[in-house]
Amino acid sequence: xxxxxxxxxxxxxxxxxxxxxxxxxxxxxxxxxxxxxxxxxxxxxxxxxxxxxxxxxxxxxxxxxxxxxxxxxxxxxxxxxxxxxxxxxxxxxxxxxxxxxxxxxxxxxxxxxxxxxxxxxxxxxxxxxxxxxxxxxxxx
Numbered sequence: 143x144x145x146x147x148x149x150x151x152x153x154x155x156x157x158x159x160x161x162x163x164x165x166x167x168x169x170x171x172x173x174x175x176x177x178x179x180x181x182x183x184x185x186x187x188x189x190x191x192x193x194x195x196x197x198x199x200x201x202x203x204x205x206x207x208x209x210x211x212x213x214x215x216x217x218x219x220x221x222x223x224x225x226x227x228x229x230x231x232x233x234x235x236x237x238x239x240x241x242x243x244x245x246x247x248x249x250x251x252x253x254x255x256x257x258x259x260x261x262x263x264x265x266x267x268x269x270x271x272x273x274x275x276x277x278x279x280x281x282x
Contacts, residue, residue: 160198166223167219174195178190185211222236
């Protein structure tokens with residue numbers, strides 16, 4: 143396996159996970175008990191406040207947050223705190239559903255403009271730029 147030219151050895155150790163999680167917890171307005179309970183419900187696994195405390199404690203570097211719970215944590219805290227650093231480290235971006243729809247609308251707009259130019263070019267070839275109506279096909 144070869145390393146990407148954009149990623150040097152040691153650059154993808156996402157050390158900010160604990161800080162991101164602690165900020166998400168603080169900004170969520172939820173207690174750690176509530177977040178743990180929501181995560182338990184979402185995953186079907188028993189997750190406690192003590193587990194959440196251990197995963198987010200800088201003093202416990204050997205206690206790692208299990209990636210399998212990342213989606214549940216983000217839903218429970220209504221954050222993208224784990225997704226954003228991961229995606230950025232990989233050199234990508236992520237979008238929420240509104241951004242996806244806006245991007246789709248932008249693509250449609252570009253397609254409409256391209257089709258409009260193609261239509262105008264065809265009309266021009268058929269009889270000049272003054273012809274605005276599309277000719278109706280001849281019946282056989």
